Structure formats: C-alpha cells, structure tokens
Amino acid sequence: MVELTPMEHVDAIVVGSGISGGWAAKELAEKGLNVLMLERGKPLTHGLDYKGEHQPPWQRPNMGMRPRELYDQEYAVQSTSYAFDETTRHFWNNDQENPYDYNPDQPFHWLRADVVGGRSLLWARQSYRWSDLDFAANKLEGVGVDWPIRYADIAPWYSHVERFIGVSGQGLGLSHLPDGEFQKPMQMNVVEDYVAKKITQRFPDRVMTIGRTATLTEPLPGRAACHYCGPCHRGCTAGSYFSSLSSTLPAARATGNFSLRANSLVESLEYDRAAKRVSAVRIVDTQTGKRSRLSAKLIFLCASTIGSTQILLNSPDAESGRSFANASDALGRYMMDHTYQAGARGIIPGFEEYYPYGYRPNGIYIPRFRNVNGDDGVGFTRGYGYQGGANRIGWHELIGRTPGFGAKFKNSLRTPGPWRMSLGGFGEILPYAHNTLRLHKSKKDRFGIPQATFQFEFGNNERRHREDLVEQAVAMLEAAGATDIESYSRPMVGGAAIHEMGTARMGHDPNEAVLNAHNQVHAASNLFVTDGACMSSSSCVNPSLTYMALTARAASYAVEQLQAGAIA
Amino acid sequence: MPANNADTPNSADRRDLLKGLAIVLGAAITPGCQRAAEVPVAQRIAGAARWSADQRAIAHRCADLIMPATDTPGALAAGVGEFMDYVTSVWLQRSELAELLEGLDVLQQQGQRQYSKDFVRLDEAEQVHLLTQMESADSAVNFWGLGAGHSKAFERLKELTVVGYYFSEVGTKQERRYVPMPGHYDGYYKLSEVGKQWSS
Numbered sequence: 001m002v003e004l005t006p007m008e009h010v011d012a013i014v015v016g017s018g019i020s021g022g023w024a025a026k027e028l029a030e031k032g033l034n035v036l037m038l039e040r041g042k043p044l045t046h047g048l049d050y051k052g053e054h055q056p057p058w059q060r061p062n063m064g065m066r067p068r069e070l071y072d073q074e075y076a077v078q079s080t081s082y083a084f085d086e087t088t089r090h091f092w093n094n095d096q097e098n099p100y101d102y103n104p105d106q107p108f109h110w111l112r113a114d115v116v117g118g119r120s121l122l123w124a125r126q127s128y129r130w131s132d133l134d135f136a137a138n139k140l141e142g143v144g145v146d147w148p149i150r151y152a153d154i155a156p157w158y159s160h161v162e163r164f165i166g167v168s169g170q171g172l173g174l175s176h177l178p179d180g181e182f183q184k185p186m187q188m189n190v191v192e193d194y195v196a197k198k199i200t201q202r203f204p205d206r207v208m209t210i211g212r213t214a215t216l217t218e219p220l221p222g223r224a225a226c227h228y229c230g231p232c233h234r235g236c237t238a239g240s241y242f243s244s245l246s247s248t249l250p251a252a253r254a255t256g257n258f259s260l261r262a263n264s265l266v267e268s269l270e271y272d273r274a275a276k277r278v279s280a281v282r283i284v285d286t287q288t289g290k291r292s293r294l295s296a297k298l299i300f301l302c303a304s305t306i307g308s309t310q311i312l313l314n315s316p317d318a319e320s321g322r323s324f325a326n327a328s329d330a331l332g333r334y335m336m337d338h339t340y341q342a343g344a345r346g347i348i349p350g351f352e353e354y355y356p357y358g359y360r361p362n363g364i365y366i367p368r369f370r371n372v373n374g375d376d377g378v379g380f381t382r383g384y385g386y387q388g389g390a391n392r393i394g395w396h397e398l399i400g401r402t403p404g405f406g407a408k409f410k411n412s413l414r415t416p417g418p419w420r421m422s423l424g425g426f427g428e429i430l431p432y433a434h435n436t437l438r439l440h441k442s443k444k445d446r447f448g449i450p451q452a453t454f455q456f457e458f459g460n461n462e463r464r465h466r467e468d469l470v471e472q473a474v475a476m477l478e479a480a481g482a483t484d485i486e487s488y489s490r491p492m493v494g495g496a497a498i499h500e501m502g503t504a505r506m507g508h509d510p511n512e513a514v515l516n517a518h519n520q521v522h523a524a525s526n527l528f529v530t531d532g533a534c535m536s537s538s539s540c541v542n543p544s545l546t547y548m549a550l551t552a553r554a555a556s557y558a559v560e561q562l563q564a565g566a567i568a
Numbered sequence: 569m570p571a572n573n574a575d576t577p578n579s580a581d582r583r584d585l586l587k588g589l590a591i592v593l594g595a596a597i598t599p600g601c602q603r604a605a606e607v608p609v610a611q612r613i614a615g616a617a618r619w620s621a622d623q624r625a626i627a628h629r630c631a632d633l634i635m636p637a638t639d640t641p642g643a644l645a646a647g648v649g650e651f652m653d654y655v656t657s658v659w660l661q662r663s664e665l666a667e668l669l670e671g672l673d674v675l676q677q678q679g680q681r682q683y684s685k686d687f688v689r690l691d692e693a694e695q696v697h698l699l700t701q702m703e704s705a706d707s708a709v710n711f712w713g714l715g716a717g718h719s720k721a722f723e724r725l726k727e728l729t730v731v732g733y734y735f736s737e738v739g740t741k742q743e744r745r746y747v748p749m750p751g752h753y754d755g756y757y758k759l760s761e762v763g764k765q766w767s768s
Contacts (some may be wrong), residue, residue, distance in 0.1 A: 045580065054748055057767070058647075058737040063654045110665075189755025228750040230768055353760065358753035359768060395765055399730050405634040411728070414743065414764045 004280060005292045010036045011562075012298040013281055015266045015311070017041075018118025019544050020531040020551045021302035023161070023247030027555035028298070029255040032065040033562075035295070037258070040265040040286060040303075041115040044091075046245040049115075050235020052087025061086050079108050080496070083122050083233035091115050091122060091233075101440045101453035108454035109495040110306055116262050116392075118304070119498070120243040122233050125214040126387065127167045127545040129158050133176040133372065134539040141381055144334060144431035147536045148517035150180070157549035164251075165242040165548070166220050168362075169212030177367040177541065183218045185210045186226075186362050190354045191390035191419045195480040196364070198559050202479035205367045211362040211387065214242035214545075222250065230359030241361070245449050263287050266303065267449050269315040269323035269527070272320055277526045284447045297567065298526050298558055302551065305335075305532035306437055309503040310452050310530075312514075312521075313439050325504070325521050331514050332433035332503050335456060336538035339384070340497035341490035342466050343424035344473035346482025348390060351419050355392055363389035366423065366476075370468070380464040384427035384540045386473065393417030421482060425469035426497060428540040429462055435494070437503050456494030468491070499543055501535035519554035525567045530554045611710065618665055621657055623672040626687045627652055627725065630675075633692070633699055634729040640742045643729050651732030664724075671721020740767045 013032035014024045021037060029035045057064055066086070071079040078084050078092040093112040102108040112120045132151045139146040155178070162181040171179035188196065188210050196208035215232065216225045223239035223246060224234050232241045239246035252258040263286045270280040270293070280293045301308040313332055317324035325331055370376055370383035393401075395413050402412050435457065439450035470487045494500075507513025510522035519534050521527040530551035532543060539546075561567045619627075631643035632654065638670050656665060678698050679687040687695065702732045733739040744767035745757075 005741075056737070056746075056748065057735045057740050060735070063651050063732075065655065065659050066734040068659075187753055188753045192755070228753045308716060353758055354755075355757055355759035355766075356753065356755045357747075357757035357762075357763065357766075358750035359766075360753045360755075395730070395734055399727060403703070403728060405703070406696065407636050407638050410635050410638060410743075416759070416765050 002291050002293050005294055009034050009228040010294070010296045012036070012300065013038060013294060013296040014300045014302055015281070016118060016302035016304060016307065016531065017116050017244050017249070017260065018113070018302065018304060018443045018531070019120045019123070019244065020547045021118070021300070022120060022244030022252070023548050023551040024300040024302050024528075024530060024555055025252040025258055026248040027552050028300070028559065029252045029257040031555070031559045032257065033298070033559065034257045035252065036294070037252075037260045038264040038266055038281070038283060039116050039118070039262050040307075041113060041118065043261060044121075044245065046239075046250075046530055047235070047237040049090070050237060050561045051090065052085075052234040053237060054229060055087055055234070076200065078111060081111055081122075081498070083124075083231075086283070087231070087234045088122065091117075091479070098445060099443075099451060101443050101451050102453055106457050107458045107493050109493055109498075110454075111495065111498045112304065112306075116260065117243055117245045117249075119377065120139055121235070121245065123466040123498075123544060125232065125544075126542040127165075127169075127180075127212050127214045127243055128365075128541040129178040129180055130154075130539050130541060130546050131176045131545075133368075134537060135250075135539075137382060138537050143381075143537075145330075145505060145509075145512050148506050148508045148513075153517070154546070154549050158545065160552055161545065161548045162370075165214045165247055166216040166218070166223070166548040167212055167214050167545070168211070168217040170209050172207060172209055172367070174367060176372050180212065182212070183216060184384075186213070186215075186217060186360055188364060189356045189360075189390060189499065191348050191351050191421060192364050194351070195348065195390060195421050195476075198480040199366070199476045203369070203476065205372075206362050206366060208366045211365045213362045215361055216240045223247070226361065228358035228360060230361060232361045234466065265447065265449075266311055267291075267314065267447070268311060269299065269324075269409040271315060271317050271524065273317055273319060273324070275568050276524055278524050284449070284546075286447075289447060291442065297562060299528070300551075300558075301527065301529045301533075301557070302531045305503060305535075306452055307361070308529050308533045310439070310532055311439050312504060313437075314450060315536075324523055325514050325527075327510060327523060328507075328512050328514060330505055330507075330512060332436050332534075333405075333433045334502040334505055335435040335437055335454070335494070336429045336431055336499075336501045336535065337456075337494055338497040338499045338538060338540065339425065339427035339429060339458070339462050339466050339469075339492060341492075342423070342470050342488060343388065343422065344470060344477055344485055344487040345388075345420055345422040346477040346479060346480075346485035348421050348480060348482055355416055363387050370465070378464075378468060380461045380468065382428040382430070382461070382540065384425045384465055384469045385421040385468070386425050388422040388424050390419055390421045392419055421477060421480065423473040423476065425466070425473065426499075426540055426542070427465045427469060428537050430459060431502055431505070431537055432457075432459060435502075442509050454494065458492050458494075462492070464482075471500065490534070499532075499538070501532040501538050501543055504529050504533035505536040506534050507536060517558040519550055520558070525561070528558055572588065617702075619669060619672075622676060622686070622688075623669055624653070624656075626672045626675055627656075627668075627728075629688050629695065630699060630725050631729045631732070633695055634726055635733050641738050646733050646736040646738035648729055648732035651735065652728055655728060655732075667720045668724045671702065671725065674721070675699070678702075734767075745752055 015041040074096040093114040135147045138144045168183040170185040226240040272279040312325045366386040368383035440453040443451040504514040506515040631648045635643040
C-alpha cells in the first residue's frame with residue numbers, strides 16, 4: 001500500500017480541469033474551501049501554448065498538408081474531428097499512447113483532450129438550456145429512470161453560469177428551449193435571415209435563430225469581445241471564448257485557495273464502507289509512473305463522462321469486490337450521445353451582391369419541433385434540432401466546378417461561389433441498458449489500468465427520427481427556394497457527436513441510480529460526479545451548459561452539507 | 569461539441585462540403601478522409617525522391633500554365649513549385665503519385681509525337697494545346713494512348729497547383745483579401761467592397 005501523501009490542508013479534490021472541473025474548482029474555492037485539482041493531461045498555459053492561434057496559411061507545418069501517416073498511426077480516432085489538425089494536435093489525446101477498446105462492428109469514437117483545460121478548449125461552445133420537456137420525458141414515457149430534478153431546480157444555476165461565462169444569443173420565449181441571460185446575439189447573415197423567414201412562413205411552428213454560444217459579444221472582466229478571427233479551437237488569448245483556462249481557473253486561482261497538478265491520472269478511489277465515504281484518491285504520475293494517494297473531505301469527479309465512470313468502475317468495495325458505486329447495476333450503463341451527421345444542404349439562388357465580412361464562430365439553430373406538445377404521431381418519441389448556416393462556396397470547391405486553366409480560370413476562382421444553406425441534425429438518443437462502458441477484462445493501459453471498452457448501438461427510435469430529420473431538412477430547404485438540394489445520412493457512430501452522456505445516472509432510488517438529485521453518489525456522501533456521466537437522458541440540445549449548471553448547484557449543496565456536518 | 573466554423577457552418581457540413589473532392593485538397597482540409605490504412609502498406613510513401621528531373625520540370629511548367637501571372641504573381645513565383653516538390657516527395661502515396669507521373673510522361677510523349685520536342689521546349693501555345701487535350705482526354709488524337717479512364721492526372725495537377733497557390737503567402741494576401749482579425753461580423757457586407765474572397 002502506497003502511503004498517504006501528507007498534504008497541507010486540502011478540503012476538496014477536483015478530478016479533471018475541463019468544463020465541469022473548472023466550475024467545481026471555482027465554486028468550491030470561492031466558498032472558502034482549499035481546492036486541489038488533478039488533471040491527467042499535460043500542463044498548458046493560456047495564450048502562450050496556443051501555438052496555432054492566428055497562424056497564417058503559409059506558415060503551417062508540412063506546407064499545410066495533414067500528415068496522414070502520423071494521424072492514422074497515433075491519432076486514428078481524434079483525427080476524425082473537424083477541430084483536429086496541426087494547429088490543435090497538441091491539445092488532443094494520442095490514441096496509441098492512451099488506447100481504448102470497442103466492438104469493431106459497432107465503432108465508438110472517444111474524442112478527448114490531454115491537456116489542462118480538457119475539451120473546454122475544443123468544444124464549439126453551443127450553449128442551450130434544457131427544459132421540462134427534457135427533464136420530465138423519462139417519467140412520462142416510462143423510459144430509463146426519472147430525473148430527480150426539474151427545470152425549476154436548475155434554472156437559477158443556468159443564470160449563474162451564463163452570467164459568468166457569457167452566452168450570446170437571441171431570446172425566443174420558447175418554453176422548451178428557455179431563454180438565458182444573454183449577451184447581444186451574433187448576427188445572422190442576409191441569406192440566413194431570408195431562409196428563417198421562409199421556413200416560418202411554410203412551417204409556423206418552426207423557428208431558425210442564431211446559435212447561442214459561449215463566445216462574448218460584449219466584454220467581461222479580463223475577457224474581450226470576439227474579434228471574429230474564426231477557428232476558436234486553436235486557442236483564444238483574448239479569452240473571448242469560454243474555456244476553463246480563460247474563465248473558471250483564473251477565478252479559482254484568484255481566491256488563493258486553489259492549486260493544480262497536471263500529469264496526474266486518477267486511477268481509482270478507496271472506499272470506507274463503514275463511513276460511506278471515499279477515504280483516498282489513488283493517483284499515477286503520467287511522467288514518472290509513480291503512484292501516490294491523497295485524501296480530502298470532498299471529492300468532485302469531473303473527469304468526463306467516460307473518465308469519471310472508468311474511475312468508479314475501477315474502485316471496488318473491499319467486501320463485494322464490485323464498484324462501491326454500483327449497487328444499482330446502473331454504473332457503466334445507459335450511455336448516450338446525439339445522432340449526428342445527417343441533414344441536407346442546398347443552393348439559395350440570388351443574393352450574389354452579398355459576401356459576409358468576418359469569420360463568425362457560430363451558426364444557426366432550429367429548436368426541436370417534433371413531439372413538443374404531446375405525441376405528434378410521427379413514429380418516434382423525443383426529437384431533434386438543427387445546426388448549420390449559410391455561406392458562399394469557397395475556392396476549394398470552385399476548383400472542381402470550374403473547367404479549364406490559365407488566366408481566365410484563375411480569375412474565375414476569385415469570386416465566391418453561390419450561397420449554400422446547410423442544416424445538420426442533432427437527435428436525442430434514448431438511454432438503453434445495453435449501451436455500456438466497461439473495464440476490459442485483460443487489456444490494460446501503460447500504467448496497468450484496465451482499458452475502457454464500449455458496446456454501443458442505436459435503436460429504432462434513433463433511426464426513425466434520423467430519417468425524419470433528413471426529410472424535414474429537405475422540406476425546409478425547398479420552402480426556402482433552394483436548388484440542388486442534397487441530403488446526407490452517414491453511418492451512425494457512437495460518440496461521434498462528442499456529446500457522450502450517462503453511465504452514472506442521477507435518480508431518486510439508490511437501487512436504480514448512481515447519483516442523487518445533487519450529483520452526490522448514493523453510496524458515498526463526500527463524492528460528487530457532475531460531468532456528463534450524471535445524465536439520465538440526453539435531450540437533443542447540446543449538454544455542456546447543463547453540466548456547468550449542475551456542477552455549480554452540486555458544489556453549493558456540498559459546501560452546505562459539509563458545514564452542516566452531514567458529510568463525514 | 570461539434571458545431572461551427574467560420575468557413576463552413578458546422579462540421580457535418582464541412583465534411584460534406586468536401587465530399588468527392590480529389591485527394592490532395594480533400595486530405596489537406598477534410599478530417600478523417602484518405603486514411604493511410606486504407607492503402608496497402610506496399611503502396612505507401614517510399615520516402616525517396618520519386619520523380620525524374622523531366623517530370624518535375626513538366627509539372628512546374630504546368631503550374632504556371634494553370635495559374636499564370638496576371639495582376640497577381642504566377643504559380644511558380646508564389647512557391648507552388650516547392651509545394652509540388654514537398655507533396656510528391658513526402659506526402660503522396662505511391663498509387664497517387666503514379667497517376668500524376670503517368671500524366672506527366674504522356675505530356676512528354678505527346679510533345680514528341682505532335683511537335684517532335686520535349687514538353688518544356690514547346691512554345692506556350694503548344695503547351696496550352698497539349699494541356700487542353702489532356703483535360704478533355706481528347707480521343708481524336710488518342711491523347712492518352714492508354715485507353716479510357718486516365719484523366720486523373722490533369723485534375724491532380726490542377727488541384728496541386730491551386731491548393732499550393734492558395735496556401736501560399738501570395739495566394740493568401742494578394743489573390744485573396746487577407747483579414748486575420750476582422751473585429752466584427754457583417755452578414756450584409758457587399759461583395760463589391762472587396763471584390764474577391766477573404767483569407768485568414
């Protein structure tokens with residue numbers, strides 16, 4: 001047994017420095033707790049380490065070409081992301097170094113960062129509130145487990161989070177996509193405004209709005225408004241985007257109660273069955289392989305949906321030999337994501353005198369319109385929303401459309417091509433017990449920790465809503481007068497939307513769920529799980545804002561309980 | 569996590585946008601496409617200089633025919649020659665390179681057959697004539713001499729030239745309007761105010 005490392009007064013350990021971990025650290029430190037954050041990834045300094053930021057095309061490594069051999073050998077999964085290239089590779093996981101396992105007949109994509117800040121650096125920052133259409137759905141339909149919270153429980157925490165991170169967006173007054181504390185919205189362009197009008201004319205229950213994004217249109221302390229340079233995932237020294245590094249970690253540091261250890265992989269938790277609490281956190285130093293143990297009054301697991309559940313699965317109760325957090329048998333089950341990579345696009349004739357200025361890091365959003373007021377009789381439950389936008393076709397596509405060569409060809413590439421409107425769907429995936437994250441029985445990582453392995457398949461409900469979302473995308477483009485409409489529906493891959501959720505769900509009953517209504521592990525009073533693992537359903541809207549709100553809410557509860565002596 | 573990007577509104581769209589594009593451009597811009605694993609090991613990059621001096625000279629000459637000097641510099645002045653050298657020597661897989669080299673050899677053969685000269689010694693009109701025949705895969709002169717289906721070399725030459733050009737400083741700053749820090753967004757901006765495509 002490794003000795004407990006003596007530590008100067010740490011009240012709380014936060015595992016993970018991403019979207020959720022950053023919020024946990026900030027809230028706990030601001031409430032006076034001494035917080036230690038552990039991050040498995042490499043250290044990263046805001047600004048200094050954004051080596052791809054504002055990098056001009058002619059200065060890119062490899063003359064701008066993607067090193068295919070390297071990507072295939074070492075980044076086979078990560079390189080499927082639109083945000084992965086030589087400007088961002090240093091943020092991402094090396095798949096060869098940190099492998100996982102899946103059934104090859106049902107591929108599962110686990111996209112993950114490997115630096116301080118985690119995926120808060122890489123996410124697209126779309127920030128939407130969930131509603132009671134989402135929180136009440138499981139109970140109404142008898143699917144999965146009832147969410148132990150409703151919108152009223154989380155609404156003030158959404159406001160708390162939005163005011164701090166800065167979310168720009170347009171209020172719509174919809175009950176199923178509640179408005180937030182918005183900064184002024186980014187602008188839709190001339191064609192998006194036109195298409196929005198046409199869609200609502202033809203389909204009065206549908207609306208197209210500008211995306212709600214955690215990118216500033218108005219400055220906040222220490223953070224400038226967006227300068228519209230475009231690719232946020234390369235880094236934003238101005239802090240115009242929300243990330244842990246730009247926002248929550250500086251706030252945590254400002255309290256003087258916060259410290260951070262990078263290269264610190266949490267392997268497992270030690271459980272004290274008698275006291276019903278976690279007694280120690282086991283850590284591997286990823287640079288030296290050295291193992292250590294730490295203890296604290298409070299533990300917040302914010303290591304990501306997969307990371308947190310992997311730690312819990314690897315933390316046996318001495319008596320039963322199975323995870324101390326898994327009395328319900330729900331741990332590792334009910335993995336969800338969003339359906340993705342289906343939709344349609346078409347050419348919008350006209351508007352050729354317009355060509356937007358600036359690179360808006362945001363698109364449009366069409367909120368869910370299926371099954372909003374009861375069952376629409378469309379052959380599936382729940383629904384989907386669309387993201388997309390209108391842009392003029394650029395030079396890279398004009399090459400193939402422009403025959404010939406020489407001066408005339410060269411000049412004809414200069415003018416942007418016609419406008420194209422694109423609509424891509426994100427649909428709700430139901431919680432299925434057979435969609436699992438498990439520890440592999442024999443495969444271990446380089447530290448001897450069992451690898452994560454996935455079984456993930458889509459159900460008929462997902463297939464049906466996906467067919468419908470493609471049809472409806474086409475119908476809306478037709479309503480907007482689009483020509484050359486092309487629909488697409490790629491093979492469905494679990495994890496591909498990078499909205500993986502579930503596997504340690506919240507629920508009232510310890511026999512059915514891992515976490516209670518405050519993200520507290522039923523079996524361990526001093527342990528909270530506040531990242532995507534906690535989700536009991538997946539909604540069809542982007543989940544990150546909800547993780548942040550749940551984290552802030554849980555942190556407040558945890559400190560109250562600690563002060564009341566209710567946490568041992 | 570997926571969503572939005574300045575050039576293309578979301579990643580699904582971005583992938584779709586580039587679907588069907590030829591290999592160099594597709595792989596330069598599109599994630600996840602053209603996996604090395606899809607190509608047998610024997611056909612992967614050999615790592616050595618893999619074209620002859622003649623083939624290289626023809627490709628470089630074609631670059632300037634495809635993107636000549638106009639009110640902006642031509643391809644070679646923009647550095648497309650270096651780009652072609654890089655891509656052919658360390659980036660293209662063998663089967664991809666073979667298609668290109670075959671096309672360059674055919675240009676050489678047709679120069680000899682139609683004008684009794686090496687391609688690079690032809691005058692510009694003759695070179696343009698041969699390249700035009702190549703693009704249309706002119707069966708009247710049996711341009712390819714190889715049967716049907718060998719038109720990829722022209723596409724690849726064109727693509728290499730344009731991609732190399734647009735990735736270059738000239739292509740970024742002169743052929744396009746370089747605005748790395750726009751400061752704001754205007755979705756109703758008039759094309760006439762800029763007259764060409766943005767770059768960043």
